[in-house]
Amino acid sequence: MGSVRWADQIIVLDSGSMDNTVAIAKEYTNEVYQTDWQGYGVQKERALSYATSDWVLNLDADEAVDEDLKQELLTAIKSNQADAYRIPIRMEFYGKTMQHSSSPKRHIRLFKRDGAHYSLDIVHEKIILPPHVRIHQLSCPIRHQSFRDVSHALYKMNRYSSYTAKIRLENKKTGSITKTLLGSIWMFIRCYFLQRGFLDGREGLVLALFNAQGTLARGLKQLYPDKEIQYLPQVMEEKPCSKHSN
Structure with missing residues (x-):
């Protein structure tokens, strides 16, 4: 979460972690909510319901934003040329960026909150946006520290x-x-x-x-x-x- 300290609002959902996850999260934000686990789609829809800002950046617990992506995100939001952005996700394994084994998939991770919601799938959930939204792509990847x-x-x-x-x-x-x-x-x-x-x-x-x-x-x-x-x-x-x- 340290990689997004610059965000206006940080929302964390915890679903029964047994370690000190909640205590660590509270060092970064007061908005830490504990819920039961019903799948990724339900969790993300719950988190989205707490958001109050115009734009939402969706990150999983093992993902991070570097300085280049931060600047690209802020520029995209300020330009207001699109309503949502696909962002490449690059896997890191044991500290090494996997340039080939895991080709960077692009997912919609930055989007305007108004009218957006998540499918309620247990896994492989999807963001559902209003019709006719403008979707662009960013070039800098999210760091996925998978394992x-x-x-x-x-x-x-x-x-x-x-x-x-x-x-x-x-x-x-x-x-x-x-x-x-x-x-x-x-x-x-x-x-x-x-x-x-x-x-x-x-x-x-x-x-x-x-x-x-x-x-x-x-x-x-x-x-x-x-x-x-x-x-x-x-x-x-x-x-x-x-x-x-x-």
């Missing part, structure tokens, strides 16, 4: 594979051993070779393996659903989702 260490990477892989397996099961997609194995192999090939992850060195190889393992885990959880999937909101511990508005 603290290997244990954290495995934890997140297990969590997301449970989310996506649950969604697929709800959509009557049961999968198969063959599709699961081929999907895992294809994920590795795509990340390591097609996206040229090998140019990111050892970290590129490790990230490709993690992605392949996540695909494998998702497929197996579709084939062998368990209580973790059936009671996902109750068993998953989630870090806070934060919104920062200007």
